[in-house]
Amino acid sequence: MNVAIRRAAGIFMLAIPFFLASSLSATAAQPAQGPPGWEAMYKFAWGGVADKGATTVLFIHGLSSSARTFRNPTTAANMARVDFDPKLPLSVGGTLDLVYSGKAPRNVNYFSTFGQHFKVATWSQMPCHDSDNPPDAACNAADVFEAAYRSAPWALRKVLDETTGPIAIVGHSRGGLVGRRLLKEFGDAGGRIKWFVTLHTPHKGSGLSARTAAMNDITANIIKLLPKEAADIVNSARDGVIGMVGNQGGEELGMVGSMSIFPALMKDEKPIPTIKYMSFGGNSTTVLKLFVRAPLIGTDCPANTEYDAGLCYPKCATGYKGVGPLCWQPCPAGFTDHGVGCTKPAPYGRGAGYPWKGGDGLSDNGMFARCRAANPAGCEKDGLIVYPVCRPGYHKVGCCICSPTCPSGMTDTGIACTKKTASRGTPKSPSRTFDLFTSPTVSELINGQGDLLVTDANSRFPWQAPHVTQALHHGEVLWHTPTMQQVITFLKTTR
Numbered sequence: 001m002n003v004a005i006r007r008a009a010g011i012f013m014l015a016i017p018f019f020l021a022s023s024l025s026a027t028a029a030q031p032a033q034g035p036p037g038w039e040a041m042y043k044f045a046w047g048g049v050a051d052k053g054a055t056t057v058l059f060i061h062g063l064s065s066s067a068r069t070f071r072n073p074t075t076a077a078n079m080a081r082v083d084f085d086p087k088l089p090l091s092v093g094g095t096l097d098l099v100y101s102g103k104a105p106r107n108v109n110y111f112s113t114f115g116q117h118f119k120v121a122t123w124s125q126m127p128c129h130d131s132d133n134p135p136d137a138a139c140n141a142a143d144v145f146e147a148a149y150r151s152a153p154w155a156l157r158k159v160l161d162e163t164t165g166p167i168a169i170v171g172h173s174r175g176g177l178v179g180r181r182l183l184k185e186f187g188d189a190g191g192r193i194k195w196f197v198t199l200h201t202p203h204k205g206s207g208l209s210a211r212t213a214a215m216n217d218i219t220a221n222i223i224k225l226l227p228k229e230a231a232d233i234v235n236s237a238r239d240g241v242i243g244m245v246g247n248q249g250g251e252e253l254g255m256v257g258s259m260s261i262f263p264a265l266m267k268d269e270k271p272i273p274t275i276k277y278m279s280f281g282g283n284s285t286t287v288l289k290l291f292v293r294a295p296l297i298g299t300d301c302p303a304n305t306e307y308d309a310g311l312c313y314p315k316c317a318t319g320y321k322g323v324g325p326l327c328w329q330p331c332p333a334g335f336t337d338h339g340v341g342c343t344k345p346a347p348y349g350r351g352a353g354y355p356w357k358g359g360d361g362l363s364d365n366g367m368f369a370r371c372r373a374a375n376p377a378g379c380e381k382d383g384l385i386v387y388p389v390c391r392p393g394y395h396k397v398g399c400c401i402c403s404p405t406c407p408s409g410m411t412d413t414g415i416a417c418t419k420k421t422a423s424r425g426t427p428k429s430p431s432r433t434f435d436l437f438t439s440p441t442v443s444e445l446i447n448g449q450g451d452l453l454v455t456d457a458n459s460r461f462p463w464q465a466p467h468v469t470q471a472l473h474h475g476e477v478l479w480h481t482p483t484m485q486q487v488i489t490f491l492k493t494t495r
Helices: 002-027 110-115 137-142 145-149 152-162 174-186 213-225 228-245 262-266 365-374 481-493
Strands: 045-048 056-060 096-100 119-122 167-172 193-199 276-282 289-293 305-308 311-314 321-323 326-328 341-343 379-382 385-388 394-397 401-404 416-418 421-423 431-435 467-470
Touching: 045 110, 056 110, 056 152, 056 174, 110 119, 110 481, 119 152, 145 152, 145 174, 152 167, 152 174, 167 174, 174 193, 174 262, 193 481, 276 481, 305 321, 365 379, 365 385, 467 481
Parallel strands: 056 119, 056 167, 167 193, 193 276, 276 467
Antiparallel strands: 045 119, 096 289, 289 431, 305 311, 321 326, 326 421, 341 416, 379 385, 394 401
């Protein structure tokens, strides 16, 4: 009996380390709650459904930003500057035709949209970025990864402690990298964290983030050529885009260099099998376009005009062709266009016809009968003789010739048709379209590749996971309803 007890005790003692190791592995790191008052300081906010057992979505914002990007993106300091109304054309001194940028829809945000289905939470990593006023230089300089990450474990710990259901983490831009760091520390938090979704996150680095001057270089020469009103708009948009890049914090997002966060982040990092991953990327750099009128700089024309002979003329009415200042009727098929008119195809003769013969009696019936037998299309009498009618598109000239018919509105001169004309209206100088934030050499600024700050290729996880590419720029994904619906569907249909 004593032997049996000792063996059982030995087995029990051996099991304790195994049990503890399994428990620690399941719950991962357990950071303490934040200091008193941190929730108010960092503006932690709950929303959505009241059920603590429902799925909770924790949103993590990006660099040089705040929780407003998820709660009300049009009020975020770095987003409002690129929020122009395409329905309000701006004409300045006869030079600027139009300022264009996609305007964010009001009252559309992740916080309220997801709150219809889930419990939601946000917080601002750097409180100074949540002010109604643009952040000062000290605030921007302090927005480095370690400072931004400091409150992230507190936020996740609060969600874990105050809810009981599954958790999804959704990060925008650098927020996705903050999420990756959390998963390294927490794992799946004892099975609670089920999903991780990133929106335009530089998972494989951002080359532009280390060169914020690229934005200045691209727009500087254009701004010098513009009137002050237009230059102010361009400057504002550029500042907003640069604000999304950041300063010192942006330099950390390069894959190489002494400031890069990636060597430490990627060390021993592995995807967690119990978590479902999904990433979104964009390939549009269109934040702002200018249509500038100036001779010899391009061939772009305003809407409802067309380029011709160095000018932009109003389009001609249907059926007319523009040539210089006039709209001309086009020549029909088979006619030869000689500018002011159309030379007709050759006429043809109707032959000798079908004259009266003995035995026809005193009526025309005999002549018509003989003609119709040979010409089912029809016959007509001209003078004392019956002839076949002219083919469609021709008319008779005299008794025996069929000549091509001129189109309605043209004057028939016999061998040709003189075209009808109309004025094309007042022309404008051609324009050149400036897509202000594009570059042929900076990958993040190549339309079709980058979203201003991250290439679509680099917004994919460094491991296999579903990915969605959309023609959106870096900020646009924050108010793009189809993306919201895709993420909602992903959270509802995958476990």
